[in-house]
Amino acid sequence: MAKTPLQFRHNGREVAIFVDGGTNLLVALRELIGDMTPKFGCGQGGCGTCSVLIDGELHLSCLTLAETVTGRSVETLDGIKDGPNLHPLQRAFADNFAAQCGYCTPGMLMAAKALLDRNPSPSRDEVVEAISGNICRCTGYEPIINAVLAAASGGRARA
Amino acid sequence: MPVTVKTFTSTNEAAAALSSDRSARYLGGGTLVMRALNEGDISISTVVRASDHALTRIDTGGSRITLGAGVTYARILADRDLGFLHAPARSIGGPAVRNMGTVGGNLFAPNPYGDFTVAMLALDAVVSVQGGLGSREVPIEEFLQSRDRQAGTLVLAISFAKPGNAEAFRYRKIARIKPKGGAVITLAAYLPVNGSRIVGARVALGSMAPTPIRARAAERALEGRSLDASTIDAAAAAAVEGTSPSDSAIASAWYRREIVSVHLKRLLSGQE
Ligand SMILES: Cc1cc2nc3c(=O)[nH]c(=O)nc-3n(C[C@H](O)[C@H](O)[C@H](O)COP(=O)(O)OP(=O)(O)OC[C@H]3O[C@@H](n4cnc5c(N)ncnc54)[C@H](O)[C@@H]3O)c2cc1C
Ligand code: FES
Ligand code: FES
Numbered sequence: 001m002a003k004t005p006l007q008f009r010h011n012g013r014e015v016a017i018f019v020d021g022g023t024n025l026l027v028a029l030r031e032l033i034g035d036m037t038p039k040f041g042c043g044q045g046g047c048g049t050c051s052v053l054i055d056g057e058l059h060l061s062c063l064t065l066a067e068t069v070t071g072r073s074v075e076t077l078d079g080i081k082d083g084p085n086l087h088p089l090q091r092a093f094a095d096n097f098a099a100q101c102g103y104c105t106p107g108m109l110m111a112a113k114a115l116l117d118r119n120p121s122p123s124r125d126e127v128v129e130a131i132s133g134n135i136c137r138c139t140g141y142e143p144i145i146n147a148v149l150a151a152a153s154g155g156r157a158r159a
Numbered sequence: 160m161p162v163t164v165k166t167f168t169s170t171n172e173a174a175a176a177l178s179s180d181r182s183a184r185y186l187g188g189g190t191l192v193m194r195a196l197n198e199g200d201i202s203i204s205t206v207v208r209a210s211d212h213a214l215t216r217i218d219t220g221g222s223r224i225t226l227g228a229g230v231t232y233a234r235i236l237a238d239r240d241l242g243f244l245h246a247p248a249r250s251i252g253g254p255a256v257r258n259m260g261t262v263g264g265n266l267f268a269p270n271p272y273g274d275f276t277v278a279m280l281a282l283d284a285v286v287s288v289q290g291g292l293g294s295r296e297v298p299i300e301e302f303l304q305s306r307d308r309q310a311g312t313l314v315l316a317i318s319f320a321k322p323g324n325a326e327a328f329r330y331r332k333i334a335r336i337k338p339k340g341g342a343v344i345t346l347a348a349y350l351p352v353n354g355s356r357i358v359g360a361r362v363a364l365g366s367m368a369p370t371p372i373r374a375r376a377a378e379r380a381l382e383g384r385s386l387d388a389s390t391i392d393a394a395a396a397a398a399v400e401g402t403s404p405s406d407s408a409i410a411s412a413w414y415r416r417e418i419v420s421v422h423l424k425r426l427l428s429g430q431e
């Protein structure tokens with residue numbers, strides 16, 4: 001079957017690939033672009049570790065038909081650091097022991113970024129809501145919630 | 160297995176492509192279709208999309224509200240005129256699912272999903288569908304009863320009369336996992352009051368039958384009465400009538416039958 005050409009912005013850079021019909025964005029990112037930061041957990045929308053931002057909105061890349069991002073901007077964990085410097089959320093995750101095995105971390109960070117980009121000083125409840133589509137089997141969530149609150153407004157906001 | 164993806168600018172062409180091919184599936188937000196493809200569902204060989212902007216339009220201007228089939232929950236949550244629908248929209252998935260999932264797709268979502276459709280059923284919505292032979296309006300209850308046979312039709316929009324009073328609409332989803340989780344049951348009610356009497360009561364239930372259903376016996380107990388303790392008790396007692404819930408990983412059919420009256424009572428008496 002003929003492949004379909006696909007062009008979009010990946011972490012600020014134009015990319016062009018050919019996909020098989022029905023390919024999901026997670027497979028396109030990992031196998032065709034080589035960005036391994038979004039993870040495969042379930043392929044069913046249940047775990048959130050494949051989360052990416054599409055035009056700034058949180059999406060599950062495993063449930064996104066790759067062709068639908070034509071002409072759009074896709075941001076993954078690989079794109080959030082600033083040169084050699086970690087993003088404040090990454091720093092806060094490290095400082096607050098918010099990653100144990102680390103498998104959920106890429107999705108948690110993207111969900112947290114989607115929140116803070118819109119709402120720089122969220123309440124605790126808003127953080128819980130923002131990461132509610134992301135499963136973590138290690139931390140019990142508390143260190144993750146604390147890390148997001150610590151990163152929010154440079155650690156000033158706590159509710 | 161690769162599938163063929165067909166994207167059309169017009170809904171006419173998309174509808175024709177869907178009705179002419181039994182293995183074609185329309186892609187809304189894709190939260191259920193992509194799941195199926197990821198699992199290797201071989202019954203789907205063609206995915207149909209339509210990019211017509213009408214599908215993503217929200218119209219709250221007139222006496223009726225129209226939601227294009229491709230409207231997402233995030234869009235509803237961002238719309239102040241749709242405040243009464245924020246509770247059902249917020250009850251669905253996590254933030255990513257709300258950015259992706261559409262109200263059109265929800266009409267087809269099997270249990271434990273279909274929460275938004277329960278709200279639409281209580282509002283007695285009309286579903287605009289485009290078949291191979293043209294478009295028509297189908298009352299949502301009829302649409303749901305024949306849902307299995309709607310596979311080849313394209314849903315364009317859902318519309319309903321703007322509630323005269325936002326308080327007349329109530330919604331409650333019972334889930335074990337908070338804030339996100341599939342429903343044990345879902346309840347929605349529309350109770351317009353004339354003087355002190357309820358006129359035109361509608362109660363809808365999710366996960367109490369293969370598709371969302373109206374609780375007719377409970378509606379009869381409410382109709383023409385004032386919403387006092389004895390009316391609420393009578394409606395709650397009648398809630399289970401006509402239901403046929405199933406066992407699932409979330410709850411047994413027995414449990415669903417046991418709790419539906421408790422939650423209808425809470426919904427009607429405005430309890431948290
Ligand atoms: C993690 C997760 C959590 C979820 N939680 C909930 C929840 O709490 N409550 C809930 O109700 N649902 C939930 N869902 C299910 C689903 O996301 C929603 O029901 C959503 O609204 C489905 O819409 P969609 O546009 O993504 O559907 P799609 O996957 O695009 O389509 C679903 C079905 O509807 C058909 N369809 C879609 N649009 C049209 C149209 N315009 N015309 C004709 N046919 C159409 C498709 O062909 C397909 O058969 C969840 C899903 C996931 C993955
Ligand atoms: S891999 Fe996408 S949600 Fe689990
Ligand atoms: S750190 Fe292991 S799943 Fe979250």
